[in-house]
Amino acid sequence: MLRAALARVSTFRHGVHPPEHKELTAGAPIRRMPFPEELLLPARQHAGKPARIVVKKGDRVERGDVLATADGFVSSPVHASATGTVADVLWWPHPDGTSCMAVRLAVEPHSSQIARERRVPDWRGLEPEQIVRAVQDAGVVGLGGAAFPTHVKLVPPKDRRIDQVLLNGCECEPYLTTDHRLMAEQAERVHHGLRIMMRCLGVARAVIGIERNKPDAIAAMSAAVPKDLDVTILPLTVKYPQGAEKMLIEAVLGVEVPSGRLPLDVGVVVQNVASAATIAEVFETGMPLVERVVTVTGRGVRHPGNYVVPVGSKLSDVLAFCGGLTDDAREIVFGGPMMGVAQARLDVPLVKGTTGVVVLTEADLRADEAMACIRCGRCLDACPVYLNPSRLGLLARKGRYEEMEAAHLKDCMLCGCCSYVCPSRIPLSQLFQVGRSMAKRRAVHGGAP
Amino acid sequence: MSEPRLLVTASPHLSAPLSTSRVMWTVSASLLPVLCAAAWWFGISALLVLVAAVGGACTAERVFGRKGTLSDGSAVLTGLLLGLSLPPGFPMWMAFVGGAVGIGLGKAVFGGLGQNVFNPALLGRAFLQAAFPIAITTWARHHQGFFVLAGDTLAFPFTTPHPLDGTTSATPLGAFKFEGKATGLFDLVVGGTGGSIGETCDLAILVGGAWLAVLGLLAWRVPVAIFASVAGLSALLHAALPADGAYRCAGPLTMLWSGGLTLGAVYMATDPVTSPITKKGAWVFGAGIGALVVLIRVFGGLPEGVMYSVLIMNALVPLVDRATQPRVFGTGKQVAARGGPEAKS
Numbered sequence: 001m002l003r004a005a006l007a008r009v010s011t012f013r014h015g016v017h018p019p020e021h022k023e024l025t026a027g028a029p030i031r032r033m034p035f036p037e038e039l040l041l042p043a044r045q046h047a048g049k050p051a052r053i054v055v056k057k058g059d060r061v062e063r064g065d066v067l068a069t070a071d072g073f074v075s076s077p078v079h080a081s082a083t084g085t086v087a088d089v090l091w092w093p094h095p096d097g098t099s100c101m102a103v104r105l106a107v108e109p110h111s112s113q114i115a116r117e118r119r120v121p122d123w124r125g126l127e128p129e130q131i132v133r134a135v136q137d138a139g140v141v142g143l144g145g146a147a148f149p150t151h152v153k154l155v156p157p158k159d160r161r162i163d164q165v166l167l168n169g170c171e172c173e174p175y176l177t178t179d180h181r182l183m184a185e186q187a188e189r190v191h192h193g194l195r196i197m198m199r200c201l202g203v204a205r206a207v208i209g210i211e212r213n214k215p216d217a218i219a220a221m222s223a224a225v226p227k228d229l230d231v232t233i234l235p236l237t238v239k240y241p242q243g244a245e246k247m248l249i250e251a252v253l254g255v256e257v258p259s260g261r262l263p264l265d266v267g268v269v270v271q272n273v274a275s276a277a278t279i280a281e282v283f284e285t286g287m288p289l290v291e292r293v294v295t296v297t298g299r300g301v302r303h304p305g306n307y308v309v310p311v312g313s314k315l316s317d318v319l320a321f322c323g324g325l326t327d328d329a330r331e332i333v334f335g336g337p338m339m340g341v342a343q344a345r346l347d348v349p350l351v352k353g354t355t356g357v358v359v360l361t362e363a364d365l366r367a368d369e370a371m372a373c374i375r376c377g378r379c380l381d382a383c384p385v386y387l388n389p390s391r392l393g394l395l396a397r398k399g400r401y402e403e404m405e406a407a408h409l410k411d412c413m414l415c416g417c418c419s420y421v422c423p424s425r426i427p428l429s430q431l432f433q434v435g436r437s438m439a440k441r442r443a444v445h446g447g448a449p
Numbered sequence: 450m451s452e453p454r455l456l457v458t459a460s461p462h463l464s465a466p467l468s469t470s471r472v473m474w475t476v477s478a479s480l481l482p483v484l485c486a487a488a489w490w491f492g493i494s495a496l497l498v499l500v501a502a503v504g505g506a507c508t509a510e511r512v513f514g515r516k517g518t519l520s521d522g523s524a525v526l527t528g529l530l531l532g533l534s535l536p537p538g539f540p541m542w543m544a545f546v547g548g549a550v551g552i553g554l555g556k557a558v559f560g561g562l563g564q565n566v567f568n569p570a571l572l573g574r575a576f577l578q579a580a581f582p583i584a585i586t587t588w589a590r591h592h593q594g595f596f597v598l599a600g601d602t603l604a605f606p607f608t609t610p611h612p613l614d615g616t617t618s619a620t621p622l623g624a625f626k627f628e629g630k631a632t633g634l635f636d637l638v639v640g641g642t643g644g645s646i647g648e649t650c651d652l653a654i655l656v657g658g659a660w661l662a663v664l665g666l667l668a669w670r671v672p673v674a675i676f677a678s679v680a681g682l683s684a685l686l687h688a689a690l691p692a693d694g695a696y697r698c699a700g701p702l703t704m705l706w707s708g709g710l711t712l713g714a715v716y717m718a719t720d721p722v723t724s725p726i727t728k729k730g731a732w733v734f735g736a737g738i739g740a741l742v743v744l745i746r747v748f749g750g751l752p753e754g755v756m757y758s759v760l761i762m763n764a765l766v767p768l769v770d771r772a773t774q775p776r777v778f779g780t781g782k783q784v785a786a787r788g789g790p791e792a793k794s
Contacts, residue, residue: 330456331455338462342456342462373563374722384778385778385779387777408780420465429461433459
């Protein structure tokens with residue numbers, strides 16, 4: 001592994017390079033969005049078991065108070081992102097396209113929104129278990145989009161040795177600039193969070209992977225590297241999906257995570273830079289995760305920028321703050337345009353995993369009809385996990401889902417590279433999503449779907 | 450804020466600009482140097498044959514194909530490639546029939562674009578070879594003047610072709626096989642020989658192919674593998690077979706630059722639909738074509754074998770693909786070796 005690290009492979013193989021469009025917001029300093037009149041906080045804002053709502057209608061809560069507690073270890077609590085009154089506990093549209101129990105919070109008008117003093121333990125005096133506990137209690141989840149509870153990755157299984165922490169500052173999705181701005185503006189805080197993580201995992205080494213299209217972030221992060229820590233800032237070639245855990249590990253260490261295994265199987269824990277900054281903030285102020293940086297961007301929104309948004313703010317409020325939509329706005333995507341989810345309504349809340357709101361216009365979208373596959377092989381060249389998307393797509397169209405599983409469908413990350421390059425506009429990753437849900441259904445019901 | 454009409458589609462929400470019809474039209478456009486060379490060497494007859502072949506292909510696409518498929522450009526490309534592989538002076542009506550058969554039997558019956566097993570242009574040519582064996586091996590003399598109609602270009606359908614006394618010439622491969630006569634390398638490369646309309650000027654074909662390669666539209670592994678295997682095998686046989694024996698093999702340079710090899714390697718064998726989708730498969734496929742070409746040219750009854758070589762390898766594509774599937778990320782020996790002790794399951 002040392003040899004591979006010395007070889008300095010600065011990217012992974014395959015992948016694509018879509019137009020970045022980051023210039024819209026890359027230079028925009030992070031600004032705060034004012035508190036909206038009401039917030040909607042879903043109980044499920046993380047991968048894992050949904051949190052259990054512990055407040056009821058009429059309760060008054062302060063900013064940072066618990067609204068829902070973690071239900072088990074792979075779960076994460078939800079906190080009030082503003083001081084106010086619980087107006088309702090109800091089913092509400094979730095940005096992933098489903099519905100979920102949520103707390104509707106009427107934000108107190110004219111409140112200063114300054115929360116009461118919280119006692120903050122010095123992390124240096126804490127045992128790793130106590131740090132993990134504090135991180136879970138603060139509701140910290142992966143802020144890169146997948147929202148996997150951060151504390152779970154701070155507790156490796158006993159039989160695995162973790163050699164190093166890999167901090168993900170790739171932000172490989174087009175348009176998004178939250179991690180970019182965070183690294184450029186709050187490099188010390190990111191390093192502080194990284195230090196806590198390293199202490200917690202008992203590792204001495206860390207690498208921060210940042211794509212080369214963020215020179216100011218690379219400079220700021222390099223300047224802020226603490227003298228007493230073995231932290232390397234590694235600039236990476238710009239390519240999508242470099243921010244995917246397995247791709248980042250290949251880019252930085254030159255090793256492949258075995259199929260069906262986790263990064264810790266190769267001795268690595270991968271965390272997002274924004275998650276690190278949040279951990280630092282938790283131990284600095286005691287305030288749990290109640291707000292995050294969101295890039296609101298695209299040619300369809302009047303004032304693109306990077307904004308600190310209270311978790312649970314409705315899309316309509318965020319858009320109104322950003323000057324509203326232009327007349328040719330056509331599609332609103334939560335997350336980046338490659339893997340993000342298009343929204344059907346404006347009353348969905350922004351959640352912890354919402355990295356960006358990208359408003360695409362007619363000109364950005366291509367409405368070409370799908371044509372037949374001409375077997376050009378571009379999808380094979382693009383697939384970062386070396387699948388044969390052309391064949392998988394054919395199997396999906398014929399409903400041969402069992403064969404798709406035999407062809408390693410489970411290794412697909414749904415990154416969308418194959419659909420992106422397909423000259424025949426075959427919706428490959430959509431077909432694979434269908435194949436995946438059919439596999440899940442078969443696993444639940446057994447036998448034929 | 451008024452509620453906008455929102456579009457909800459699956460991710461990814463962006464796509465690369467290249468489209469399939471754009472690929473087809475660009476490949477067709479890249480044939481321009483070849484068309485110019487054809488017009489230079491064979492005059493108006495060549496262009497008339499091309500028009501007829503394209504017309505036949507497009508007519509069949511319009512009749513048998515799904516609505517709107519004519520605009521994807523694949524029928525035009527098939528017609529062009531078929532026309533380029535026919536002799537100058539070939540009756541136009543036959544070329545029209547060839548184009549129609551290529552699209553009709555070569556593509557439409559399989560379900561249209563992307564579904565066919567065999568290269569449609571070569572399937573059309575194989576049909577013509579079977580149906581009109583004399584016409585397709587009658588090679589009008591090159592460079593007779595632009596407006597001189599070569600041979601039977603305008604022959605009325607189903608009439609007996611006229612014998613072309615004094616106006617025909619042998620192809621370099623035919624001359625070598627049957628008369629033991631060699632052709633100069635310069636003539637072979639620039640196209641000053643008898644042969645099919647678009648196959649004689651290798652230089653023009655390579656220019657078109659290079660342009661496609663620059664645009665990233667050429668499956669370059671296939672022609673490279675073909676050229677390498679033809680050069681290697683013919684060098685071997687050239688050294689091994691006596692020059693006056695029953696079977697003789699020309700040197701690698703002659704083998705590479707004569708006949709339809711360049712046109713076949715750069716434009717026919719690279720048809721994505723009928724060639725392997727994997728990179729490893731492309732090498733196997735190309736090497737197979739090259740080997741078959743040499744074997745047919747040296748040991749077969751015909752002087753030329755590019756068409757049959759490509760068609761035979763087309764049939765083997767599913768097998769080649771199956772045998773060369775990519776190694777999935779995180780599987781195989783390399784991973785176990787590099788992953789270290791942590792990777793054991």
